[in-house]
Amino acid sequence: MAKDKETDYTEVAPQDWLQVTITKAVSMGASDIHIEPEQFRLNVRFRIDGILRVIDQLHLTYLNQVISCLKVMSGLNIAESRRPQDGHIVFRPQTLAPTESVDIRLSIFPTVFGEAAVLRIQNRKDLIFDKLDKLGIEPYDLEKLQFVLRQSEGMVLVTGPGGSGKTTTLYTILNALASSQRNIVTLEDPVELRLNGVRQSQIHPELGFDFSQGLRSILRQDANVVMVGEIRDDETAEISIRAALTGILFLASIHTTNSVGAIIRFIELGIPPSMVAAALRVVITQRLIRNVCPNCREKIVPSDKIVQFCRIPKDYQSKFVQGKGCSECDGTGYKGRTGIFEVMFVNEDLQRMIIEGAAFTDLELQAKRNGMRTLKDVAISLALNGATSLDEVIRMTPLH
Ligand SMILES: [Zn+2]
Secondary structure: OOOOOOEOOOOOOHHHHHHHHHHHHHHOOOOEEEEEEOOOEEEEEEEEOOEEEEEEEEEHHHHHHHHHHHHHHOOOOOOOOOOOEEEEEEEOOOOOOOOOOEEEEEEEEEEOOEEEEEEEEEOHHHHOOOOHHHOOOOHHHHHHHHHHHHOOOEEEEEEOOOOOOHHHHHHHHHHHHOOOOOOEEEEEOOOOOOOOOOEEEEOEHHHOEOHHHHHHHHOOOOOOEEEEEEEOOHHHHHHHHHHHHOOOEEEEEEOOOOHHHHHHHHHHOOOOHHHHHHHEEEEEEEEEEEEEOOOOEEEOOOOHHHHHHHOOOHHHOOOOEEEOOOOOOOOOOEEEEEEEEEEEEOOHHHHHHHHHOOOHHHHHHHHHHOOOOOHHHHHHHHHHOOOOOHHHHHHHOOOO
């Protein structure tokens, strides 16, 4: 909730303020803390369930002390204030047991009103599941995915915007694959979590060690499974596809809004459709959708516009809920998030259509015939069960 007045912290040492603020962020389940100078004040916001919220407002004079303190905590250069800096903090919140700690990735960015800081809180339990079935992929899709993962080659892609849980999915898959019989190597930017039984490597583009160069080396490392943080350029795309066709089970994320989009993206990057068709096994598109707060949820009648957009049959229109906001959910009407998945398996029909150069809509139609449920279908069924709201469905799923 936004406060009208700035809090007076002149009496509080910046390290104590940071201790209290980070502890509060961890206990509220925030993923990021934003410390943002504006013209006349310092805003502090938390990202909770994917949405930013103003938590505190401080006098601007406090900024330099807080930023210096962060630089000391993460071993950054205190004298440097004109260039961005990235650091890492291992933090022990007062609320956790003395042996437990939280990893924080710090990014400091110079703005016209002073240095802004974003602290990404990395909670191990949010970044990985011990079993694949905990991801939330439908059992029918999961069974087919497990079959694909047992094979010795082919490409498995995970797609979605930042903060949609792609890393969790990739880490959970890697964790499930880790065994003494397979050599698993990754190229990441950054390595967010250290995994047992996996050789993880952090790229350094400034040293010429980027995804494509790293990949070439990995192919000489006798790897069985390779994971690349993100395929962003034509060179990485080409080496990845070739690897997936020559005895490597290849995992990667790629930036598209839906599963069919991944096919189109590879073709746009200059990969021959026949190679895309032969290499690609499955594309998993995902989002994290907010759950309606169970404490303040109430039935609602959706507007005509929403009914039309979501194509809801008349008989179902009375089934929807929304949170009106309460103290449990900090007035937002939502509490916690659920992963939703659009899982597309590339079967022979799709392979043929990719080679023939079929358009997006035709590919998607075929994928649906093969049993794919789109993100929107999955989200609407969650809303029908009262788990989320129609507003959230519209916010989180692609428009088509
Ligand atoms: Zn509530």
